[in-house]
Amino acid sequence: MTGQTPWQTVGPYFHYALPWKGGADLVEGRGDAGARMDLVPDGHYTLNPNDHPRGVAKGQIVTITGTVFDGDGTPIPDSFVELWQANAAGRYDSPDDDRAELALDPDFIGFGRASTDADGVFIIRTVKPGRVPGPGNSLQAPHIAISVMARGVIKRMVSRIYFADEASNTEDPILDLVPPARRATLLAVPVGEGQYRFDIRLQGEGETVFFDV
Amino acid sequence: MSLILPYNREEEGAHPPFLSPDYKATIKRSPQQPLIRIPQTLTEVTGPAGRWDRLMGPAIADLTKIGTGEAIGQRIVVSGRVLDEDGRPVPNTIVEVWQANAAGRYIHKKDQWNAPLDPNFTGSGRIITDDQGRYRFYTISPGAYPWGNHYNAWRPAHIHFSLLGPAFATRLVTQMYFPGDPLIPLDPIANAVPAHALGRMISRFDIETTQEAFALSYIFDIVLRGRDATPMED
Numbered sequence: 483m484t485g486q487t488p489w490q491t492v493g494p495y496f497h498y499a500l501p502w503k504g505g506a507d508l509v510e511g512r513g514d515a516g517a518r519m520d521l522v523p524d525g526h527y528t529l530n531p532n533d534h535p536r537g538v539a540k541g542q543i544v545t546i547t548g549t550v551f552d553g554d555g556t557p558i559p560d561s562f563v564e565l566w567q568a569n570a571a572g573r574y575d576s577p578d579d580d581r582a583e584l585a586l587d588p589d590f591i592g593f594g595r596a597s598t599d600a601d602g603v604f605i606i607r608t609v610k611p612g613r614v615p616g617p618g619n620s621l622q623a624p625h626i627a628i629s630v631m632a633r634g635v636i637k638r639m640v641s642r643i644y645f646a647d648e649a650s651n652t653e654d655p656i657l658d659l660v661p662p663a664r665r666a667t668l669l670a671v672p673v674g675e676g677q678y679r680f681d682i683r684l685q686g687e688g689e690t691v692f693f694d695v
Numbered sequence: 696m697s698l699i700l701p702y703n704r705e706e707e708g709a710h711p712p713f714l715s716p717d718y719k720a721t722i723k724r725s726p727q728q729p730l731i732r733i734p735q736t737l738t739e740v741t742g743p744a745g746r747w748d749r750l751m752g753p754a755i756a757d758l759t760k761i762g763t764g765e766a767i768g769q770r771i772v773v774s775g776r777v778l779d780e781d782g783r784p785v786p787n788t789i790v791e792v793w794q795a796n797a798a799g800r801y802i803h804k805k806d807q808w809n810a811p812l813d814p815n816f817t818g819s820g821r822i823i824t825d826d827q828g829r830y831r832f833y834t835i836s837p838g839a840y841p842w843g844n845h846y847n848a849w850r851p852a853h854i855h856f857s858l859l860g861p862a863f864a865t866r867l868v869t870q871m872y873f874p875g876d877p878l879i880p881l882d883p884i885a886n887a888v889p890a891h892a893l894g895r896m897i898s899r900f901d902i903e904t905t906q907e908a909f910a911l912s913y914i915f916d917i918v919l920r921g922r923d924a925t926p927m928e929d
């Protein structure tokens with residue numbers, strides 16, 4: 483056994499290295515979504531040039547908008563949210579999901595990064611994930627696994643985005659482990675057709691539930 | 696129904712606590728509630744693989760030749776292996792790196808301290824490990840930089856590393872330091888890590904792989920979480 487390499491913060495200057503253009507649009511990788519081109523000088527952007535055609539992922543398209551707040555309730559402009567989710571059929575695009583009976587979507591990978599802007603706001607465009615198995619015979623409710631990273635966040639903070647209008651939340655084995663009074667911090671709230679709101683509070687009043695995985 | 700082979704948890708005492716008050720920015724950005732421990736499900740034991748071109752873009756393994764001319768500074772080659780805790784290689788995984796230039800300045804627009812930018816150096820790249828978990832890239836030796844955390848606070852020279860590994864559970868972001876740097880013992884970010892594990896982030900100079908009349912070599916092996924021995928039914 484060798485010891486794990488320790489975590490360190492991403493610091494404030496990750497924008498020209500991690501969040502690629504279109505990385506927060508898991509549906510079709512459009513535009514600058516997820517990147518902060520305002521922080522990278524012209525000619526110094528080495529991430530995905532995003533100039534190749536892409537199809538549109540299958541499923542119900544949803545947009546999730548939120549703000550990342552610190553313990554004073556101040557928005558955090560130097561953070562990003564990393565995403566991992568199943569496709570609309572509930573299949574992960576991963577060699578470790580071998581359930582061939584569920585179709586992969588050639589236009590959907592399910593991995594993304596969404597930087598917060600100068601006002602601490604991130605916007606994610608994706609398809610609502612299908613349900614995937616949980617422990618025992620359970621089925622999990624649709625969810626997106628997230629890692630929050632920022633200057634001042636010395637190791638990632640792991641959480642999940644669930645959908646508040648999803649009936650299967652009541653049978654979700656992971657939500658069931660969360661004290662009822664804190665579950666709402668994991669629910670994206672519908673604010674319009676296909677539009678959801680999901681704020682992340684790193685500390686204090688209404689602190690988002692973070693997981694030890 | 697398939698069997699879930701969970702990964703080990705975060706190694707006790709090897710990682711920094713969220714609240715590491717000497718690194719002041721953690722004071723308002725660390726959770727106060729305890730983490731809720733959840734079992735690893737299919738969500739946590741899967742991860743993207745082999746689609747890097749469609750995500751971050753093609754590999755960049757020579758950071759010294761991104762501009763029209765060569766980057767200024769001491770040319771170095773950084774290499775190593777990505778392994779799990781049982782010493783098994785982690786193949787075909789993406790290693791993303793970013794760093795300051797030789798003067799200690801980041802190309803990032805928020806970095807405004809008085810040190811020169813190098814038009815021929817961006818300081819970011821990414822490499823995919825081979826089937827033995829090996830990676831290698833060329834860059835220039837990064838400079839130290841002041842960061843205002845406290846009086847005369849200087850970050851030791853470092854390169855940021857971001858790794859996905861095979862699964863959501865194996866995610867790692869770390870910083871690689873250089874041997875013998877006198878700033879390391881003074882640095883609140885490095886020393887947020889328990890003392891016995893700090894050395895795991897310090898690369899070693901290697902004359903064997905140093906390239907004659909070309910580049911000094913530093914070796915940095917990275918260890919991600921391994922598999923737990925006990926399978927769980929999903």
Ligand SMILES: [Fe+2]
Pocket residue numbers: 493495795850853855
């Ligand atoms: Fe840095």
